[in-house]
Amino acid sequence: MEDREARKGTQPPYLFPGYVSTQKRAPLKPLILMPETCSSLFSPVFGHDFVRPTDADLTRQHAGEPLGERIIVSGKVVDEDGHPVRGALIELWQANAAGRYHHQLDTHAAPLDPNFTGCGRLLTDDQGAYSFVSIKPGAYPWRNHDNAWRPAHIHFSLFGAGILSRLVTQMYFPGDPLFARDPIFNSIPDEAARTRLVSTFDWRTTKPEFALGYRFDIVLRGSKSTPMEISHL
């Protein structure tokens, strides 16, 4: 119960009317609490044969280099006790520098980049650390409300220890002027939790004559001592 209290407001609700698509898709009936039971501890294991080195460099997947500002994003994945999550699969996707996704349903009138797909994946190392190279995605318009623009972001999907550690989130960039008007970002009630989705500029990983560094650390649900017990979560 203590954990439930500590978590209050740190996750978005299902129904958030300012994000119009939630209105017909959010569950409206009460969610069912499953006390005193355990969810499956199974988690798929993705070996190194599954992830190629080029999967962690989104600028080297085509014949030429993509346009845009080169970035190095790195960070650490830990559980709620601060233990590193090792060998965790991270899947990434993002728009190109012009704010256009390599997707047939993206109709934004910004150019596609023949040298950028915007897809990556990698495994965390023995310290739970990860790092990948990409280009800074552009902001883009969406039709949620009048003159609606998404702040620049990179989608992250992560597997941890069991189904309840599963996380899909978005990493943002510091100082984005679009934060204040973005309902997806602002759906997280707790300001500190919201701010943790904003990466920090990282001088240490910035490489001279090559790319700017950004740091984004991630905490997955669960811990070693109390693996995925629903009553505890």
Added chain:
Amino acid sequence: MKLIATASQTVGPFFSIGLAHLHQDSTTINSADAQTITGTVADGDGQPIPDCVLEFWTSNSFARVPTSVDGKYSVNIETGAAMCEVLLFMRGLLKPVYTRLYLSEAAKARDEAASKSVPQDRAGTLIARQGSAAKQFVWNVKMQGDNETVFFDY
């Protein structure tokens, strides 16, 4: 002091760019050895949801499938599995919904925790119905409204 888990955000409409490599390819699964579950995912108006991705977790396997333009999905899971934990992700869901799917009444009855906590009049939404052939099942998901699927807090 425990750390607080990172906040969830929606997968948005373009998740296939990043997630498609793990989509189950029905042509590469030996369906003779599998149980097949098919169904439709619909919104509060009953409209099919074409941009949903479902993950089926059994006690020792994982399968991910997207819905098609008509909101339909089809997934193969291992023979012998009687219960799946299911996560659904889509545009409009700021965090995934979590539910359980039973391939029979008996399987649900064996899962005492769920049997106890799910209201009787909604329990049917968690049970797949037998399809037209052996090892074929149908399970539809309704996000809200009449026959809203039971989703669990987690």
